[in-house]
Amino acid sequence: MESGRPIFIPVILGTTRKGRMSEHVANFMAREIAKQENVETEVVDLRNIPFPTDDAGEHIKDAGFSETVMKADALVIVAPEYNHGYPGFLKHALDTNLKEYIHKAVGICGVSAGSFGGTRVIENLLPVVRELGLVAIFWDVNFPVVQNAFDGTGKLLDEAYVKRAEKFIKELVWMAKVLRYGRDNVEI
Secondary structure, eight states, X not given: OTTSSOEEOOEEEOOOOTTOTHHHHHHHHHHHHHTSTTEEOOEEEGGGSOOOSSSOGGGGOOHHHHHHHHHXXXXXXXXXXXXXXXXXXXXXXXXXXXXXXXXXXXXXXXXXXXXXXTHHHXXXXXXXXXXXXXXXXXXXXXXXXXXXXXXXXXXXXOTHHHHHHHHHHHHHHHHHHHHHHHHHHOOO
């Protein structure tokens, strides 16, 4: 598999709000993923996808987003915690696909201005990603007090996140390879 097509792991930036610190997290994670051998990534910014808000599910599917998810071997969801939950627009976007997610790995990065670092958003997203057919890895990366982790330009201020991200990414890449092998070679 190492000599085949690269593992593709897009990073979904799960908020469209102005002034979002999650954007720094998504860009950081994409840079860290790109360091992996035979792995490709890109940031998928939900702000740039024209999902209608007057319908739901596959009726509002965006062809570009669906193609990216279908091509993906794994996903990283960067989700800020809003009032103990996830952004409604993230759920709206995730619900536009289904078959594209089946038997693919997902890792979640929780982001918060508070000290819990998005722990509750991760807890709330786990049943959602499982229902979509994704396979959640057992490592998460939490970004508590995110406004102190990056400067205004997105420069990382705390190098401890590099080690945390590395552990997360190694598990995600491993799971992506195993699940790709299964999707390609094992009938259900």
